[in-house]
Amino acid sequence: MKDRLFCVAFTGLLALATAARAEITVLIGHNENGAPTPSFDFRRVPHPAKTGTMGKFTIVDGKMDDASGGLGKLNDGRMPTEEDQPDENFFFNADTPGGRLRLDLNQVKTIKQINTYSWHPGTRGPQVYKLYAATGAAAGFNAAPKHGTDPAACGWTMIASVDTRSKDSEPGGQYGVSISDSAGAVGDYRYLLFDCSATETDDGFGNTFYSEISVLGPEEVAPAGAPSGDANPVESKPYVARTPDGKYEITFDTSRATNMAEWTTNKLAPALLEWYPKIVAYLPGDGYEAPKQFRVILRPGNGVADTSGNRVNAYVPWMKREMNGEAIGSLVHECVHVVQHYDSHPQNPHPARNPGYLVEGIADYYRWFKFEPQSKGAEISKRGLARANYDRSYRVTANFLNWVSEKYDQDLVPQLNAAMREGNYSTNLWTKNTGKTIQELNAEWKDALKKKVEGSAAGGG
Numbered sequence: 001m002k003d004r005l006f007c008v009a010f011t012g013l014l015a016l017a018t019a020a021r022a023e024i025t026v027l028i029g030h031n032e033n034g035a036p037t038p039s040f041d042f043r044r045v046p047h048p049a050k051t052g053t054m055g056k057f058t059i060v061d062g063k064m065d066d067a068s069g070g071l072g073k074l075n076d077g078r079m080p081t082e083e084d085q086p087d088e089n090f091f092f093n094a095d096t097p098g099g100r101l102r103l104d105l106n107q108v109k110t111i112k113q114i115n116t117y118s119w120h121p122g123t124r125g126p127q128v129y130k131l132y133a134a135t136g137a138a139a140g141f142n143a144a145p146k147h148g149t150d151p152a153a154c155g156w157t158m159i160a161s162v163d164t165r166s167k168d169s170e171p172g173g174q175y176g177v178s179i180s181d182s183a184g185a186v187g188d189y190r191y192l193l194f195d196c197s198a199t200e201t202d203d204g205f206g207n208t209f210y211s212e213i214s215v216l217g218p219e220e221v222a223p224a225g226a227p228s229g230d231a232n233p234v235e236s237k238p239y240v241a242r243t244p245d246g247k248y249e250i251t252f253d254t255s256r257a258t259n260m261a262e263w264t265t266n267k268l269a270p271a272l273l274e275w276y277p278k279i280v281a282y283l284p285g286d287g288y289e290a291p292k293q294f295r296v297i298l299r300p301g302n303g304v305a306d307t308s309g310n311r312v313n314a315y316v317p318w319m320k321r322e323m324n325g326e327a328i329g330s331l332v333h334e335c336v337h338v339v340q341h342y343d344s345h346p347q348n349p350h351p352a353r354n355p356g357y358l359v360e361g362i363a364d365y366y367r368w369f370k371f372e373p374q375s376k377g378a379e380i381s382k383r384g385l386a387r388a389n390y391d392r393s394y395r396v397t398a399n400f401l402n403w404v405s406e407k408y409d410q411d412l413v414p415q416l417n418a419a420m421r422e423g424n425y426s427t428n429l430w431t432k433n434t435g436k437t438i439q440e441l442n443a444e445w446k447d448a449l450k451k452k453v454e455g456s457a458a459g460g461g
């Protein structure tokens with residue numbers, strides 16, 4: 001696969017006056033005909049947003065081809081699975097020069113990235129379009145400028161001109177385009193207008209098979225890291241694998257850590273594929289479905305790992321140092337965060353705040369007492385005893401959870417988790433499940449820890 005980078009500077013009148021300059025970047029990814037990838041993997045163009053894009057597409061000018069799957073295909077998050085699948089794409093009618101599509105995001109939003117994807121073995125593969133954006137608030141705004149009307153003259157801002165055709169390769173294959181602004185966001189807009197052209201006029205079949213258009217806000221775009229430089233594009237292809245039960249898919253991206261690709265495929269992936277379904281089974285919820293897909297990205301940076309939604313970031317320097325140590329366990333901990341999924345409370349408009357020590361404590365409880373109990377990583381030493389308290393987070397809270405579970409209620413952690421996921425956590429839950437307040441449990445636990453430490457010291461004589 002090949003990617004090309006275009007930096008296009010647009011200098012508006014205002015920008016001239018203030019010397020400020022928005023620099024739009026257009027990245028193009030191409031998997032040549034006959035070499036497709038199942039999830040539209042490109043080296044630098046991100047994957048399509050699996051969740052789709054909120055908003056509504058409308059044809060402003062032109063006519064849809066009746067064989068097309070319709071406008072809904074553009075933002076449903078689903079991709080065609082074959083190279084010539086008319087009903088999984090949107091395209092304008094044969095023998096027409098293209099047309100104009102408007103996306104209404106329903107409200108003004110900060111747009112960080114606009115990604116467009118297409119797939120066809122012939123001239124309906126490449127993409128040729130101009131992109132405009134508008135808030136809708138400009139005086140004289142025309143929401144539906146037809147062919148022949150310059151959008152820039154009726155309230156629209158020109159964002160980019162895209163042409164993925166290449167002189168040195170045959171047209172056809174999978175194409176991905178990613179439009180962003182090097183300085184930050186593309187802008188705050190409600191409407192996007194795609195002025196699409198046919199890719200050729202030799203015959204009537206030059207209208208692009210558009211598979212998906214993803215519009216991403218700041219929280220949906222991963223922070224930019226170091227460019228992959230001269231990394232071998234073949235090695236940088238993500239490793240996509242399914243869990244043994246076939247239910248879940250994990251993508252492992254080592255494009256910025258190619259020297260960890262082997263460890264990732266041979267050591268990390270088998271462990272997470274085995275354990276993710278177990279975590280899902282251990283932390284159920286009424287009507288709750290854990291994410292079916294998520295990504296683990298090995299990336300440069302400081303720290304250990306973090307999780308945001310369906311994206312797990314694993315930071316290379318630490319992971320590399322801990323390859324044969326704590327790396328895999330730390331990512332099992334992150335998988336628990338993927339399953340916890342505490343950020344959404346669909347049934348609960350006024351969710352209670354989840355204590356951070358418990359969020360981390362549950363993840364570490366699973367890691368240390370279910371995944372790798374033999375490592376005894378959450379034992380509390382004589383020195384740690386003085387500082388032990390139920391709310392010290394991570395391993396200490398994990399140890400507390402384990403003690404209360406064993407003594408009072410083996411189902412405690414799944415129950416706490418389910419309440420937290422629904423935004424219904426309260427300290428009363430401890431009393432309800434054990435008959436003791438959390439403070440009483442804390443005191444008992446510390447007592448038991450003390451006895452254990454003293455006992456083992458005496459026993460070891």
Ligand SMILES: [Zn+2]
Nearest residue numbers: 333337360363
């Ligand atoms: Zn964590």
